[in-house]
Amino acid sequence: MKRRDLLKAAVTLPLLPLLMRSGTALAHSAGNLATTLRSRLRPGQPGWPAAAEWEQLKRQVGGRLLKLESPFAHCDASPPDGACAQALKQLGNPFAVGDNPALTQTSGWADAWSSQPSAYAVAAENPADVGAAVNFARKHHLRLVVKGGGHSYQGTSDAPDSLLVWTRHMNQVSLHDAFVPQGCAGHLAPQPAASVQAGAMWIDAYAAVTTGGGRYVQGGGCTTVGVAGLVQSGGFGSFSKRWGTAASNLLEAEVVTADGQLRIANACTNPELFWGLKGGGGGSLGVVTRLTLRTFELPEFFGGVNLTVKADSDAAYRALIAEAVGFYQRALFNPHWGEQMKFYGGNTFEVSMVFQGLTQQQAEQTWAPFLDWVHARRDCHVSKPFQALAAPARHLWDAEFLRKYLPSAIVSDDRPDAPRHHFLWSGDHDQVGWFIQGYQSAWLPASLLQPERQARLVDALFEAVQHQGVSLHFNKGLAGAPADAIARARDTATHPQVLDAFALAISASGDDPAFPGMPGAKPDLAMARRRAAAVDRTMEALRAAAPDAGSYVSESDYFLRDWQQGFWGGNYPRLAAAKRRYDPDGLFFVHHGVGSEQWSADGFTRLRM
Known part of the structure; x- marks a missing residue:
């Protein structure tokens, strides 16, 4: 592009x-x-x-x-x-x-x-x-x-x-x-x-x-x-x-x-x-x-699961991607599950997902078939063990509860006069002041999860990660949501594609803070342009499977040309x-x-x- x-x-x-x-x-x-x-x-x-x-x-x-x-x-x-x-x-x-x-x-x-x-x-x-x-x-x-x-x-x-x-x-x-x-x-x-x-x-x-x-x-x-x-x-x-x-x-x-x-x-x-x-x-x-x-x-519980798997070869990685896509469609494509599966270069696959309305045991049972598949293969290895955690839903944003039971998950506002409830999730900390090199998104239609079309999605994901990592944000597509949630979203200005998207695909690259005048803030623009080009190629590969995919206005390409159609589709007039x-x-x-x-x-x- x-x-x-x-x-x-x-x-x-x-x-x-x-x-x-x-x-x-x-x-x-x-x-x-x-x-x-x-x-x-x-x-x-x-x-x-x-x-x-x-x-x-x-x-x-x-x-x-x-x-x-x-x-x-x-x-x-x-x-x-x-x-x-x-x-x-x-x-x-x-x-x-x-x-x-x-x-x-x-x-x-x-x-x-x-x-x-x-x-x-x-x-x-x-x-x-x-x-x-x-x-x-x-x-x-x-x-x-x-x-x-x-x-x-x-x-x-x-x-x-x-x-x-x-x-x-x-x-x-x-x-x-x-x-x-x-x-x-x-x-x-x-x-x-x-x-x-x-x-x-x-x-x-x-x-x-x-x-x-x-x-x-x-x-x-x-x-x-x-x-x-x-x-x-x-x-x-x-x-x-x-x-x-x-x-x-x-x-x-x-x-x-x-x-x-x-x-x-x-x-x-x-x-x-x-x-x-x-x-x-x-x-x-x-x-x-x-x-x-x-x-x-x-609900009674909110919870999350984490897992990282590395494949030994390109062929094994393609098989891993295919199993992840199929497993999502069979077991996770429902209102209980949200957040991300991430696909990286180096044949690495990462799960960082959340759930609601399930116990920890139910979440573990849900993932058991996928883990059995991974363990049965000699060319795929768990590099970060599967972990499922659940807590009473009222405590998900309870700063005192988290400081006591899960302190590594949060970063508190450490100023002396800061409100006690102010904290940031540790996983979001690298975005504080970050300097963006490239960022793009695309709604992926639920039709790509149909058994006869999954191979096309797998090929697109495998090709995409040869250039830059990509994450599928399942909570940012409403396909699989209850009818009342979809009906309410239909009566908004948001791009209509979100109603039939199973996920929002995002590929991005960023660097350390670079505020003008800040000591040492001299972004390497040549490197930034190379990484932005890699993001371009990654998303081009995905759009081969979803050629008319729109973008989420808050997480999208600054340089998007047909942004009226890309952000709002038929809602723009x-x-x-x-x-x-x-x-x-x-x-x-x-x-x-x-x-x-x-x-x-x-x-x-x-x-x-």
């Missing part, structure tokens, strides 16, 4: 004055916004807000306007300043990284983007702060960015020369026994739910809902991912094969739209905005301030209509977000009306 050159910033001043509109008219309706904006402004350009105007915004948001600078900006000083030293000390702590509005959880992507702070940030604590920032950006023609968790691989949660709406401090979670969306009384039955503010991470939600409340909320696997961003992008967690996507369980959203108004969106009020927020991508339709998600009864209705002036821009084809790659210059 050829990688296109990124457009350089081409900032030109508007040739004609923009129409001046009163705040009252703007607040009347999102549909009244005029589409006259041609270019956004950068610091130093005529029209950039004067100091007095920034000061006025600061007073309006209760002093919570921050002028941002990277903590690595003065690392070349002798000695380095305190901000640099502190940032380097905490670089491996994702909670500390997230608490710095000038940083993101991903430091960049080769030939694509690098993490650079906004010019200013509003550290929002309530919807009024968000509305003030939105109105200020619209009035002064500024590039606006929204960041909660800051995990975006695509770099959508930061941009230089912009105004950032930073929702980190809006992180409260509240539980409801009988929630009815606004305006839906008499239409929808009350149901248990949880309301989560936009800056909360999934560990905050799990601690409140599961550890504290004894219920389950469908969220993400990585505990430091922001709730709002994940829901808006679709949202898969370890147990999505049972309870569906996070987006499909959204009952109501509170969102500030481009006119600065705070709106309620649900099935009865602003239904098209509601539908667009369910998988249409974060940062495109408005700034979400609160989400309310349905909750479920917990409806999403584009919602964008025109609620943000016709294109205030909200993210890379490969809905409506972004109308703007330059940096989001500063409008290409067409």
